[in-house]
Amino acid sequence: MPDRVLLTIGTKKGLFVAEGSKTRRGFALRGPFSPGVAVYSALIDTRGTPRLFASSCNPFFGMKVLRSTDLGKTFAETKSAPAFPKEDGRALANIWSIAAGDGRKELYCGVEPAALFRSPDGGDTWTMVDGISNHEHARKWQPGNGGLCMHTILRDGKRMHLGISTGGHYLSEDGGAPFAASNKGVGAGFNPDPYPEFGQCVHKIAGHEDAPGRLYMQNHGGWANWDGPGGPRPDIGVLRSDDYGRTWRSIAKGLPSDFGFPLVIHPHDPDTLYVLPLDPPTRTCPGASPAVWRSEDGGGSWSRLTKGFPKKDSYFTVLRDAMSADELKSPALYFGTTTGQLWIGRDGGETWDCLFDSLPPIHCVKVAVV
Amino acid sequence: MDPKKSAAAAVTILVPGPLHVSAGGASRLAVEAGSLRAVLHEIERRYPALHRSICDETGAVRRHINLFVNDHHMRDRDGLDTPLSPGDVVSILPAVSGG
Numbered sequence: 001m002p003d004r005v006l007l008t009i010g011t012k013k014g015l016f017v018a019e020g021s022k023t024r025r026g027f028a029l030r031g032p033f034s035p036g037v038a039v040y041s042a043l044i045d046t047r048g049t050p051r052l053f054a055s056s057c058n059p060f061f062g063m064k065v066l067r068s069t070d071l072g073k074t075f076a077e078t079k080s081a082p083a084f085p086k087e088d089g090r091a092l093a094n095i096w097s098i099a100a101g102d103g104r105k106e107l108y109c110g111v112e113p114a115a116l117f118r119s120p121d122g123g124d125t126w127t128m129v130d131g132i133s134n135h136e137h138a139r140k141w142q143p144g145n146g147g148l149c150m151h152t153i154l155r156d157g158k159r160m161h162l163g164i165s166t167g168g169h170y171l172s173e174d175g176g177a178p179f180a181a182s183n184k185g186v187g188a189g190f191n192p193d194p195y196p197e198f199g200q201c202v203h204k205i206a207g208h209e210d211a212p213g214r215l216y217m218q219n220h221g222g223w224a225n226w227d228g229p230g231g232p233r234p235d236i237g238v239l240r241s242d243d244y245g246r247t248w249r250s251i252a253k254g255l256p257s258d259f260g261f262p263l264v265i266h267p268h269d270p271d272t273l274y275v276l277p278l279d280p281p282t283r284t285c286p287g288a289s290p291a292v293w294r295s296e297d298g299g300g301s302w303s304r305l306t307k308g309f310p311k312k313d314s315y316f317t318v319l320r321d322a323m324s325a326d327e328l329k330s331p332a333l334y335f336g337t338t339t340g341q342l343w344i345g346r347d348g349g350e351t352w353d354c355l356f357d358s359l360p361p362i363h364c365v366k367v368a369v370v
Numbered sequence: 371m372d373p374k375k376s377a378a379a380a381v382t383i384l385v386p387g388p389l390h391v392s393a394g395g396a397s398r399l400a401v402e403a404g405s406l407r408a409v410l411h412e413i414e415r416r417y418p419a420l421h422r423s424i425c426d427e428t429g430a431v432r433r434h435i436n437l438f439v440n441d442h443h444m445r446d447r448d449g450l451d452t453p454l455s456p457g458d459v460v461s462i463l464p465a466v467s468g469g
Contacts, residue, residue: 060434060464061389061423077419083427091426 002369005326006071008052009336010039013360015054017072022369024332024346027355033075034058034066041321043098043107044368053107053123055095063092065109065123071370079124082109082117088128090115097321099153110150114141114164116176131177132162132170137198141167144201144220151320152205156212161205161245168200169217171245185248187236189223194233204263204320205245211270215241216299217248218320221258222280234258238275240299251299256286262323266348267331271298274325274333274349276318284315292333292349305345308352316341321364328369336362378402379456383409385420386462392420406437407450409460424462434465 007018007027014032034056042054052068054075063082066075084090090113097110107119109126115133117126132138132150141148144165152163162170162179171182181198188200201220208214221237235250237258252258257277266272274294279286290309293302316337323335333345340359345352383399390397394417401416403409410431414421424435431437437444438461444452454460 060432062426062432081422083422086427086429089428091428091430 004071004370005328006044006050006052006368006370007334007342008042008044008054008072008364008366009342009356009359009362010042010054010321010364011336011340011360011362012038015039015042015056015066015075016359017052018342018355019072022328024326024328024344029356030072032360033068033072034064038363040363041095041097041110042364042366043100044366044370045100045107046368046370047100047104050368050370051122053098055098055109057094063095063111065095065098067123078122080126082111082115082126082128084115084128094147094149096149096151097153099155101155108153108155110153110162112147112149113143114138114148114150114167116150116153116162118176129176131172132179135170135179137167137181141199152202154205154207154215156207156209156244159244161207161215163202163205163217165203165220166199166201168198169202169205169245169248170198173244182245183248184246185241185250186217186219186239187223187233189220189226189233189236192229194230194236203261206263206265206273208265208270213242213244214270214298215245216251216263216265216273217241218260218263218275219258221252221260224258238263238299251295254302255293256291259283260318261320262318262335264323264325264333267325267327268329269296272296272348273299274323276323276335278317282315283317288312288314290314290316292335292345292352294349305349305352307350308345309343315339319363321366322362324365324367326367326369334365334367336365338362377404378408379404379454379458381409381454381456381458381460383413384459384461386464388464389420389423389462392423393417403454405450405454406439406444406452406460409454410450436463436465437461438463 009016014035016031018027020027045051054066056064065078068075094112099108105122109117116129154161158175160172168183170179172179204218217239224234235252238252239248259280292305316339338361342356
Protein backbone atom coordinates (compact mmCIF):
# COMPACT_ATOMS: atom_id res chain seq x y z
CA MET A 1 0.00 0.00 0.00
CA PRO A 2 1.69 3.25 -1.07
CA ASP A 3 2.14 5.34 2.04
CA ARG A 4 4.90 7.82 1.30
CA VAL A 5 5.11 10.94 -0.78
CA LEU A 6 8.38 11.16 -2.64
CA LEU A 7 9.73 14.28 -4.32
CA THR A 8 12.67 14.53 -6.66
CA ILE A 9 14.16 18.01 -6.83
CA GLY A 10 16.62 18.57 -9.66
CA THR A 11 18.85 21.55 -9.01
CA LYS A 12 21.87 23.34 -10.39
CA LYS A 13 24.00 21.46 -7.84
CA GLY A 14 22.58 17.96 -7.99
CA LEU A 15 19.49 15.94 -7.20
CA PHE A 16 17.69 16.04 -3.87
CA VAL A 17 15.03 13.61 -2.69
CA ALA A 18 12.41 14.61 -0.13
CA GLU A 19 10.23 12.06 1.60
CA GLY A 20 7.15 12.55 3.74
CA SER A 21 4.07 10.74 4.93
CA LYS A 22 0.70 11.09 3.22
CA THR A 23 -0.23 13.82 5.69
CA ARG A 24 2.43 15.95 3.94
CA ARG A 25 3.06 17.87 7.16
CA GLY A 26 6.82 17.67 6.74
CA PHE A 27 9.44 16.19 4.46
CA ALA A 28 12.94 14.86 5.16
CA LEU A 29 15.56 15.87 2.60
CA ARG A 30 18.48 13.79 1.36
CA GLY A 31 21.15 14.44 -1.23
CA PRO A 32 22.59 15.99 -3.21
CA PHE A 33 23.13 13.06 -5.52
CA SER A 34 25.45 13.72 -8.44
CA PRO A 35 26.74 16.59 -6.30
CA GLY A 36 27.70 19.77 -8.04
CA VAL A 37 26.21 18.69 -11.35
CA ALA A 38 23.02 20.18 -12.79
CA VAL A 39 19.94 17.94 -12.96
CA TYR A 40 17.34 19.11 -15.46
CA SER A 41 14.94 16.18 -15.53
CA ALA A 42 13.72 13.33 -13.38
CA LEU A 43 11.14 10.58 -13.45
CA ILE A 44 9.58 8.68 -10.56
CA ASP A 45 8.65 5.52 -12.39
CA THR A 46 5.84 3.74 -10.55
CA ARG A 47 5.45 0.87 -13.01
CA GLY A 48 6.07 -2.16 -10.79
CA THR A 49 8.68 -1.62 -8.09
CA PRO A 50 9.28 2.13 -8.12
CA ARG A 51 12.48 3.36 -9.70
CA LEU A 52 13.81 6.88 -9.88
CA PHE A 53 15.63 8.32 -12.88
CA ALA A 54 17.42 11.61 -13.24
CA SER A 55 19.63 13.24 -15.81
CA SER A 56 23.03 14.41 -14.67
CA CYS A 57 24.11 17.14 -17.04
CA ASN A 58 27.83 17.54 -16.53
CA PRO A 59 29.43 20.22 -18.71
CA PHE A 60 32.83 18.67 -18.09
CA PHE A 61 32.26 14.96 -18.55
CA GLY A 62 29.00 14.79 -20.51
CA MET A 63 25.49 13.58 -19.87
CA LYS A 64 24.59 10.65 -17.65
CA VAL A 65 21.35 8.98 -16.65
CA LEU A 66 21.09 8.10 -12.95
CA ARG A 67 18.86 5.33 -11.64
CA SER A 68 17.77 4.43 -8.11
CA THR A 69 16.08 1.19 -7.13
CA ASP A 70 15.81 2.01 -3.42
CA LEU A 71 13.47 5.00 -3.53
CA GLY A 72 16.21 7.54 -3.86
CA LYS A 73 18.57 6.44 -1.10
CA THR A 74 21.33 5.69 -3.62
CA PHE A 75 21.80 6.34 -7.34
CA ALA A 76 24.05 4.76 -9.95
CA GLU A 77 24.68 5.58 -13.59
CA THR A 78 22.89 3.46 -16.14
CA LYS A 79 25.15 1.52 -18.51
CA SER A 80 24.89 4.24 -21.13
CA ALA A 81 23.25 7.57 -21.83
CA PRO A 82 21.62 8.82 -25.03
CA ALA A 83 24.20 9.67 -27.69
CA PHE A 84 23.88 10.71 -31.30
CA PRO A 85 25.32 8.29 -33.86
CA LYS A 86 28.94 9.17 -34.57
CA GLU A 87 28.22 10.11 -38.18
CA ASP A 88 25.30 12.38 -37.20
CA GLY A 89 27.52 15.34 -36.33
CA ARG A 90 25.41 16.48 -33.37
CA ALA A 91 26.61 16.07 -29.79
CA LEU A 92 24.41 15.79 -26.73
CA ALA A 93 24.35 19.02 -24.74
CA ASN A 94 21.64 18.28 -22.17
CA ILE A 95 18.87 15.88 -21.18
CA TRP A 96 15.62 17.77 -20.67
CA SER A 97 13.00 15.09 -20.13
CA ILE A 98 12.66 11.47 -19.12
CA ALA A 99 9.30 9.76 -19.65
CA ALA A 100 7.90 6.27 -19.17
CA GLY A 101 7.04 4.22 -22.24
CA ASP A 102 5.27 0.89 -22.64
CA GLY A 103 5.62 -2.15 -20.41
CA ARG A 104 7.76 -1.82 -17.33
CA LYS A 105 11.09 -0.85 -18.84
CA GLU A 106 10.65 1.33 -21.90
CA LEU A 107 11.81 4.91 -21.41
CA TYR A 108 11.98 8.00 -23.60
CA CYS A 109 14.41 10.85 -23.29
CA GLY A 110 14.14 14.32 -24.80
CA VAL A 111 17.48 16.01 -25.27
CA GLU A 112 19.33 19.10 -26.47
CA PRO A 113 19.87 19.61 -29.38
CA ALA A 114 16.24 18.62 -29.79
CA ALA A 115 15.98 14.90 -30.42
CA LEU A 116 14.21 11.88 -28.96
CA PHE A 117 15.81 8.69 -27.68
CA ARG A 118 14.20 5.41 -26.63
CA SER A 119 15.48 2.82 -24.19
CA PRO A 120 13.92 -0.67 -24.16
CA ASP A 121 15.68 -1.73 -20.96
CA GLY A 122 15.23 0.86 -18.25
CA GLY A 123 17.95 3.21 -19.42
CA ASP A 124 20.89 0.91 -20.09
CA THR A 125 20.81 1.25 -23.88
CA TRP A 126 19.41 4.05 -26.03
CA THR A 127 18.59 4.49 -29.69
CA MET A 128 17.62 7.68 -31.47
CA VAL A 129 14.03 7.94 -32.73
CA ASP A 130 14.55 9.00 -36.33
CA GLY A 131 10.95 10.11 -36.97
CA ILE A 132 11.50 13.32 -35.02
CA SER A 133 15.26 13.51 -34.51
CA ASN A 134 15.89 13.53 -38.25
CA HIS A 135 12.64 15.27 -39.18
CA GLU A 136 12.98 17.58 -42.17
CA HIS A 137 12.48 20.51 -39.76
CA ALA A 138 15.07 19.37 -37.22
CA ARG A 139 18.00 21.31 -38.63
CA LYS A 140 15.83 24.43 -38.89
CA TRP A 141 14.79 24.57 -35.24
CA GLN A 142 16.54 27.27 -33.24
CA PRO A 143 17.59 27.35 -29.60
CA GLY A 144 15.64 29.43 -27.12
CA ASN A 145 17.24 31.01 -24.09
CA GLY A 146 17.53 27.62 -22.42
CA GLY A 147 18.90 25.87 -25.48
CA LEU A 148 17.28 23.85 -28.26
CA CYS A 149 15.45 21.42 -26.06
CA MET A 150 12.87 18.67 -26.31
CA HIS A 151 11.23 19.13 -22.95
CA THR A 152 7.82 17.48 -23.17
CA ILE A 153 6.99 13.89 -24.07
CA LEU A 154 3.32 12.96 -23.73
CA ARG A 155 1.97 9.57 -24.70
CA ASP A 156 -1.62 8.46 -25.20
CA GLY A 157 -1.67 4.98 -26.65
CA LYS A 158 0.00 5.16 -30.05
CA ARG A 159 -0.26 8.93 -30.02
CA MET A 160 2.82 10.87 -28.97
CA HIS A 161 3.06 14.62 -28.41
CA LEU A 162 6.42 16.36 -28.21
CA GLY A 163 7.17 19.91 -27.09
CA ILE A 164 10.27 21.58 -28.49
CA SER A 165 11.66 25.00 -27.72
CA THR A 166 11.92 26.41 -30.23
CA GLY A 167 10.35 23.96 -32.61
CA GLY A 168 6.74 23.80 -31.49
CA HIS A 169 4.38 20.89 -30.97
CA TYR A 170 4.89 17.70 -32.97
CA LEU A 171 2.42 14.86 -33.10
CA SER A 172 2.72 11.25 -34.12
CA GLU A 173 -0.41 9.13 -34.30
CA ASP A 174 1.50 5.99 -35.13
CA GLY A 175 3.84 5.31 -32.24
CA GLY A 176 6.53 7.75 -33.28
CA ALA A 177 6.73 7.34 -37.03
CA PRO A 178 6.18 9.74 -38.60
CA PHE A 179 5.84 13.01 -36.70
CA ALA A 180 4.18 16.15 -38.07
CA ALA A 181 4.27 19.73 -36.85
CA SER A 182 0.86 20.42 -35.31
CA ASN A 183 0.77 24.09 -34.37
CA LYS A 184 -2.43 25.49 -35.88
CA GLY A 185 -3.39 28.33 -33.54
CA VAL A 186 -0.05 28.35 -31.70
CA GLY A 187 1.46 31.80 -32.05
CA ALA A 188 5.08 32.88 -32.20
CA GLY A 189 6.06 36.35 -31.08
CA PHE A 190 9.51 36.48 -32.58
CA ASN A 191 8.56 35.75 -36.15
CA PRO A 192 7.05 38.09 -38.76
CA ASP A 193 4.44 35.39 -39.39
CA PRO A 194 2.45 35.21 -36.14
CA TYR A 195 1.35 31.63 -36.84
CA PRO A 196 4.16 29.74 -38.58
CA GLU A 197 3.97 26.05 -39.39
CA PHE A 198 6.69 25.32 -36.83
CA GLY A 199 9.31 27.10 -34.78
CA GLN A 200 7.12 28.17 -31.86
CA CYS A 201 8.69 28.45 -28.43
CA VAL A 202 6.44 25.98 -26.64
CA HIS A 203 7.19 25.91 -22.91
CA LYS A 204 5.04 23.03 -21.66
CA ILE A 205 2.22 20.74 -22.78
CA ALA A 206 -0.01 18.71 -20.46
CA GLY A 207 -2.76 16.16 -20.93
CA HIS A 208 -5.08 14.10 -18.73
CA GLU A 209 -6.09 10.47 -19.17
CA ASP A 210 -9.76 11.27 -18.47
CA ALA A 211 -9.90 13.73 -21.38
CA PRO A 212 -7.71 12.17 -24.04
CA GLY A 213 -8.50 14.61 -26.84
CA ARG A 214 -7.75 17.63 -24.71
CA LEU A 215 -4.37 19.24 -24.19
CA TYR A 216 -3.22 22.41 -22.53
CA MET A 217 -0.13 24.37 -23.52
CA GLN A 218 1.99 27.07 -21.93
CA ASN A 219 3.51 28.81 -24.91
CA HIS A 220 5.97 31.70 -24.98
CA GLY A 221 3.63 34.65 -24.46
CA GLY A 222 4.25 38.26 -23.58
CA TRP A 223 3.77 39.71 -27.06
CA ALA A 224 0.67 41.85 -26.49
CA ASN A 225 2.58 45.09 -27.08
CA TRP A 226 4.88 43.90 -29.85
CA ASP A 227 5.20 46.63 -32.49
CA GLY A 228 7.53 44.83 -34.89
CA PRO A 229 6.69 42.99 -38.12
CA GLY A 230 3.36 41.23 -37.93
CA GLY A 231 2.05 43.46 -35.12
CA PRO A 232 0.94 42.61 -31.58
CA ARG A 233 -0.24 39.14 -30.75
CA PRO A 234 -1.96 39.10 -27.35
CA ASP A 235 -2.93 36.01 -25.42
CA ILE A 236 -0.91 33.47 -27.41
CA GLY A 237 0.73 32.15 -24.24
CA VAL A 238 -1.85 29.81 -22.69
CA LEU A 239 -3.71 27.52 -25.07
CA ARG A 240 -6.05 24.57 -25.23
CA SER A 241 -6.73 21.89 -27.83
CA ASP A 242 -9.79 19.66 -27.99
CA ASP A 243 -8.78 17.63 -31.02
CA TYR A 244 -5.63 15.83 -29.92
CA GLY A 245 -3.43 18.83 -30.57
CA ARG A 246 -4.39 19.41 -34.19
CA THR A 247 -5.73 22.91 -33.48
CA TRP A 248 -5.27 25.23 -30.51
CA ARG A 249 -7.14 28.25 -29.07
CA SER A 250 -6.25 30.80 -26.42
CA ILE A 251 -7.46 30.43 -22.83
CA ALA A 252 -5.23 33.23 -21.49
CA LYS A 253 -7.98 35.79 -20.93
CA GLY A 254 -8.16 36.70 -17.24
CA LEU A 255 -4.50 35.99 -16.43
CA PRO A 256 -2.17 38.84 -15.41
CA SER A 257 0.36 37.66 -17.99
CA ASP A 258 0.31 34.99 -20.65
CA PHE A 259 4.02 34.34 -20.13
CA GLY A 260 5.08 31.44 -17.92
CA PHE A 261 6.76 28.08 -17.95
CA PRO A 262 4.97 25.29 -16.03
CA LEU A 263 1.41 24.07 -16.48
CA VAL A 264 -0.11 21.34 -14.32
CA ILE A 265 -3.49 19.60 -14.51
CA HIS A 266 -5.35 18.48 -11.40
CA PRO A 267 -4.81 14.71 -11.13
CA HIS A 268 -8.53 13.95 -10.72
CA ASP A 269 -10.16 16.67 -12.83
CA PRO A 270 -9.14 17.53 -16.39
CA ASP A 271 -11.08 20.81 -16.14
CA THR A 272 -8.80 22.10 -13.40
CA LEU A 273 -5.37 23.39 -14.33
CA TYR A 274 -2.70 25.55 -12.79
CA VAL A 275 -0.26 28.04 -14.29
CA LEU A 276 2.25 30.41 -12.77
CA PRO A 277 2.22 33.62 -14.82
CA LEU A 278 5.45 35.60 -14.95
CA ASP A 279 6.23 39.17 -15.89
CA PRO A 280 7.53 38.89 -19.49
CA PRO A 281 10.55 41.24 -19.29
CA THR A 282 11.95 39.87 -16.04
CA ARG A 283 10.35 36.42 -16.04
CA THR A 284 9.65 36.83 -12.34
CA CYS A 285 6.46 37.18 -10.28
CA PRO A 286 4.18 39.97 -11.57
CA GLY A 287 4.24 42.85 -9.11
CA ALA A 288 6.90 40.98 -7.12
CA SER A 289 4.01 39.08 -5.53
CA PRO A 290 3.87 35.32 -6.21
CA ALA A 291 0.62 33.67 -7.22
CA VAL A 292 -0.48 30.41 -8.77
CA TRP A 293 -3.52 30.79 -10.98
CA ARG A 294 -6.15 28.08 -11.19
CA SER A 295 -8.91 27.47 -13.67
CA GLU A 296 -11.68 25.04 -12.76
CA ASP A 297 -13.47 25.27 -16.08
CA GLY A 298 -10.81 24.29 -18.55
CA GLY A 299 -9.41 27.76 -18.96
CA GLY A 300 -12.70 29.66 -19.20
CA SER A 301 -11.92 31.68 -16.08
CA TRP A 302 -9.06 31.98 -13.60
CA SER A 303 -8.66 32.55 -9.87
CA ARG A 304 -5.56 33.74 -8.02
CA LEU A 305 -4.13 31.54 -5.26
CA THR A 306 -1.86 33.47 -2.90
CA LYS A 307 -2.50 32.32 0.69
CA GLY A 308 0.89 31.78 2.32
CA PHE A 309 2.99 33.55 -0.29
CA PRO A 310 4.91 36.77 0.37
CA LYS A 311 2.90 39.84 -0.57
CA LYS A 312 5.88 41.74 -1.96
CA ASP A 313 9.59 41.70 -2.83
CA SER A 314 9.57 38.27 -4.49
CA TYR A 315 11.41 37.98 -7.77
CA PHE A 316 11.72 34.28 -8.43
CA THR A 317 11.18 32.27 -11.58
CA VAL A 318 9.59 28.81 -11.78
CA LEU A 319 10.93 26.81 -14.69
CA ARG A 320 8.97 24.57 -17.04
CA ASP A 321 9.45 21.28 -15.21
CA ALA A 322 9.47 22.67 -11.69
CA MET A 323 5.80 22.28 -10.75
CA SER A 324 3.94 19.03 -10.06
CA ALA A 325 0.89 17.70 -8.24
CA ASP A 326 0.61 14.54 -6.19
CA GLU A 327 -2.27 12.11 -6.72
CA LEU A 328 -3.71 11.89 -3.23
CA LYS A 329 -7.44 12.45 -2.75
CA SER A 330 -6.90 16.10 -1.89
CA PRO A 331 -3.82 16.71 -3.98
CA ALA A 332 -1.01 19.08 -3.11
CA LEU A 333 0.96 21.07 -5.64
CA TYR A 334 4.68 21.58 -5.40
CA PHE A 335 6.94 24.03 -7.15
CA GLY A 336 10.60 24.95 -6.95
CA THR A 337 12.08 28.34 -7.69
CA THR A 338 15.26 29.60 -9.24
CA THR A 339 15.99 31.11 -5.82
CA GLY A 340 16.05 27.63 -4.27
CA GLN A 341 12.71 27.54 -2.50
CA LEU A 342 10.44 24.51 -2.58
CA TRP A 343 6.78 25.37 -1.98
CA ILE A 344 3.84 23.08 -1.23
CA GLY A 345 0.25 24.10 -1.99
CA ARG A 346 -2.03 21.93 0.13
CA ASP A 347 -5.73 21.40 -0.64
CA GLY A 348 -5.24 21.81 -4.34
CA GLY A 349 -3.19 24.97 -3.96
CA GLU A 350 -5.44 26.77 -1.46
CA THR A 351 -2.68 27.33 1.09
CA TRP A 352 1.04 27.48 0.51
CA ASP A 353 4.05 26.74 2.71
CA CYS A 354 7.74 26.86 1.97
CA LEU A 355 9.14 23.38 2.68
CA PHE A 356 12.79 24.25 1.99
CA ASP A 357 14.06 27.77 1.52
CA SER A 358 17.75 27.50 0.72
CA LEU A 359 18.28 24.86 -1.92
CA PRO A 360 20.33 25.54 -5.05
CA PRO A 361 18.38 26.96 -8.04
CA ILE A 362 15.68 24.43 -8.86
CA HIS A 363 15.20 23.07 -12.38
CA CYS A 364 12.62 20.31 -11.92
CA VAL A 365 10.25 18.91 -9.32
CA LYS A 366 8.48 15.56 -9.62
CA VAL A 367 6.25 13.82 -7.08
CA ALA A 368 4.70 10.40 -6.60
CA VAL A 369 2.99 8.43 -3.88
CA VAL A 370 4.99 5.23 -3.39
CA MET B 371 47.23 9.93 -38.48
CA ASP B 372 46.10 6.36 -38.28
CA PRO B 373 46.63 5.30 -34.67
CA LYS B 374 47.38 1.78 -35.81
CA LYS B 375 50.38 3.03 -37.80
CA SER B 376 51.98 4.95 -34.92
CA ALA B 377 54.91 3.34 -33.16
CA ALA B 378 53.50 2.31 -29.80
CA ALA B 379 55.17 3.60 -26.65
CA ALA B 380 54.53 2.63 -23.04
CA VAL B 381 52.92 5.68 -21.45
CA THR B 382 51.00 6.46 -18.26
CA ILE B 383 47.61 8.14 -18.18
CA LEU B 384 46.63 10.12 -15.09
CA VAL B 385 42.88 9.94 -14.50
CA PRO B 386 41.21 12.75 -12.50
CA GLY B 387 39.36 11.80 -9.32
CA PRO B 388 35.79 12.19 -10.61
CA LEU B 389 36.56 9.72 -13.40
CA HIS B 390 38.21 6.96 -11.36
CA VAL B 391 34.91 5.09 -11.23
CA SER B 392 34.81 5.05 -15.04
CA ALA B 393 38.35 3.64 -15.13
CA GLY B 394 37.60 0.66 -12.94
CA GLY B 395 38.69 2.60 -9.87
CA ALA B 396 42.16 3.36 -11.27
CA SER B 397 43.91 6.69 -10.95
CA ARG B 398 46.64 5.64 -13.41
CA LEU B 399 46.42 3.57 -16.53
CA ALA B 400 49.31 2.03 -18.43
CA VAL B 401 48.83 1.88 -22.19
CA GLU B 402 50.87 1.35 -25.31
CA ALA B 403 50.19 4.14 -27.77
CA GLY B 404 52.08 6.20 -30.32
CA SER B 405 49.93 9.34 -30.15
CA LEU B 406 47.24 11.01 -28.10
CA ARG B 407 44.68 9.85 -30.64
CA ALA B 408 45.85 6.29 -30.08
CA VAL B 409 45.54 6.81 -26.32
CA LEU B 410 41.89 7.79 -26.74
CA HIS B 411 41.37 4.84 -29.06
CA GLU B 412 42.74 2.51 -26.40
CA ILE B 413 40.64 4.14 -23.67
CA GLU B 414 37.53 3.74 -25.82
CA ARG B 415 38.34 0.05 -26.27
CA ARG B 416 39.11 -0.68 -22.61
CA TYR B 417 36.98 1.86 -20.72
CA PRO B 418 34.07 3.09 -22.88
CA ALA B 419 32.47 5.03 -20.00
CA LEU B 420 35.76 6.86 -19.42
CA HIS B 421 36.01 7.66 -23.11
CA ARG B 422 32.46 9.08 -23.12
CA SER B 423 33.49 11.39 -20.29
CA ILE B 424 36.49 12.69 -22.24
CA CYS B 425 35.04 12.84 -25.76
CA ASP B 426 31.57 13.55 -27.10
CA GLU B 427 29.90 11.27 -29.61
CA THR B 428 31.52 13.05 -32.57
CA GLY B 429 34.91 12.04 -31.18
CA ALA B 430 35.88 15.58 -30.18
CA VAL B 431 37.53 16.14 -26.83
CA ARG B 432 34.94 17.79 -24.59
CA ARG B 433 35.16 21.56 -24.28
CA HIS B 434 36.17 21.59 -20.62
CA ILE B 435 38.67 18.74 -20.80
CA ASN B 436 42.36 19.43 -21.29
CA LEU B 437 44.87 16.80 -22.33
CA PHE B 438 48.51 17.32 -21.41
CA VAL B 439 51.56 15.36 -22.51
CA ASN B 440 53.97 15.81 -19.63
CA ASP B 441 53.77 19.60 -19.08
CA HIS B 442 52.48 20.56 -22.51
CA HIS B 443 48.85 21.10 -23.47
CA MET B 444 48.04 19.20 -26.64
CA ARG B 445 47.04 22.43 -28.37
CA ASP B 446 50.65 23.61 -28.02
CA ARG B 447 51.87 20.43 -29.65
CA ASP B 448 50.13 18.63 -32.49
CA GLY B 449 46.71 18.19 -30.95
CA LEU B 450 45.52 14.62 -31.01
CA ASP B 451 48.38 13.78 -33.39
CA THR B 452 50.96 14.66 -30.75
CA PRO B 453 53.47 11.78 -30.82
CA LEU B 454 54.27 9.96 -27.61
CA SER B 455 57.57 8.59 -26.39
CA PRO B 456 58.21 5.81 -23.86
CA GLY B 457 57.67 7.11 -20.32
CA ASP B 458 55.48 10.05 -21.28
CA VAL B 459 52.70 10.97 -18.89
CA VAL B 460 49.31 11.93 -20.31
CA SER B 461 47.17 13.94 -17.89
CA ILE B 462 43.41 14.32 -18.27
CA LEU B 463 42.47 17.53 -16.52
CA PRO B 464 39.02 19.14 -16.33
CA ALA B 465 39.13 22.92 -16.63
CA VAL B 466 38.59 24.87 -13.44
CA SER B 467 35.39 26.81 -13.96
CA GLY B 468 31.83 27.07 -12.79
CA GLY B 469 29.82 28.86 -10.16
